[in-house]
Amino acid sequence: MTIEPHSNETQTKWDHGEFQVMIKSPASDRPIGFCDGEPADENEIHEQAMQEGAEVVIDKKRLKTGREVWTVRPVAEI
DSSP states (O other), X not given: OOOEEOOHHHHHHHHTTOOSEXXXXXXXXXXXXXXXXXXXXXXXXXXXXXXXXXXEEEEEEEOTTSOEEEEEEEGXXX
């Protein structure tokens, strides 16, 4: 599966447990998107950042439900 961008539909799917990972930015309260948390999803995030001329770090937070929230931030913020 690929990363699904945030929309009302994907937010509802997240709320119903249909996605394993919510992808966020530290600059916004609204999610960037959702995915299943596969290595390919992580690679897609890094590839997209490189295409935009950035390098990013993904901070992962495990929730009590077993799902995760990934916060994508530029390497410069380390």
